Amino acid sequence: xxxxxxxxxxxxxxxxxxxxxxxxxxxxxxxxxxxxxxxxxxxxxxxxxxxxxxxxxxxxxxxxxxxxxxxxxxxxxxxxxxxxxxxxxxxxxxxxxxxxxxxxxxxxxxxxxxxxxx
Amino acid sequence: xxxxxxxxxxxxxxxxxxxxxxxxxxxxxxxxxxxxxxxxxxxxxxxxxxxxxxxxxxxxxxxxxxxxxxxxxxxxxxxxxxxxxxxxxxxxxxxxxxxxxxxxxxxxx
Numbered sequence: 001x002x003x004x005x006x007x008x009x010x011x012x013x014x015x016x017x018x019x020x021x022x023x024x025x026x027x028x029x030x031x032x033x034x035x036x037x038x039x040x041x042x043x044x045x046x047x048x049x050x051x052x053x054x055x056x057x058x059x060x061x062x063x064x065x066x067x068x069x070x071x072x073x074x075x076x077x078x079x080x081x082x083x084x085x086x087x088x089x090x091x092x093x094x095x096x097x098x099x100x101x102x103x104x105x106x107x108x109x110x111x112x113x114x115x116x117x118x
Numbered sequence: 119x120x121x122x123x124x125x126x127x128x129x130x131x132x133x134x135x136x137x138x139x140x141x142x143x144x145x146x147x148x149x150x151x152x153x154x155x156x157x158x159x160x161x162x163x164x165x166x167x168x169x170x171x172x173x174x175x176x177x178x179x180x181x182x183x184x185x186x187x188x189x190x191x192x193x194x195x196x197x198x199x200x201x202x203x204x205x206x207x208x209x210x211x212x213x214x215x216x217x218x219x220x221x222x223x224x225x226x227x
Contacts, residue, residue: 058215
């Protein structure tokens, strides 16, 4: 059974940093693009970043330079380092697996809440 | 960036009736369109990909159609568990810039 479990969310002050983790199991992690999404309270879904097994990575333009996606295939884990956090970064952050053949997302974690507030 | 627009924002339908949700892309995405269902407090769940292919385990009452810029998700006979928010997502862009519609909330009439 495919499972994705996010952790690392919490309360952080504006300007602070946070590192999210996503532990994957039930599939060959190294064979898939992995992604981060976020959803602000009461709002829609936003793709944040993704990373291929070989290290290629892409980001939504608005977050380039502040967020960094990484992965450890040996640990079946995906990470999101978030720096210079702003109030508007407050959201539930989800990791998700991109399907093998195309750019839709077939498995999602339950999400971890990041709250940026003073 | 391809902008996805869903309509209506809220749809009120009675159980057992048909629901039709629309999604429009600002430029052609061919058939590279997915639909997700999200219930309150839960992660999104993939329903449809390739505009019309049901994901594994998805009930036959869910169907998708369309190509290019106009897409439709139809739920043929609404069950109580279908009341949720539905999002469309395009995956035609490269480098990847996956974008979602703003969602349609399907509520009980």
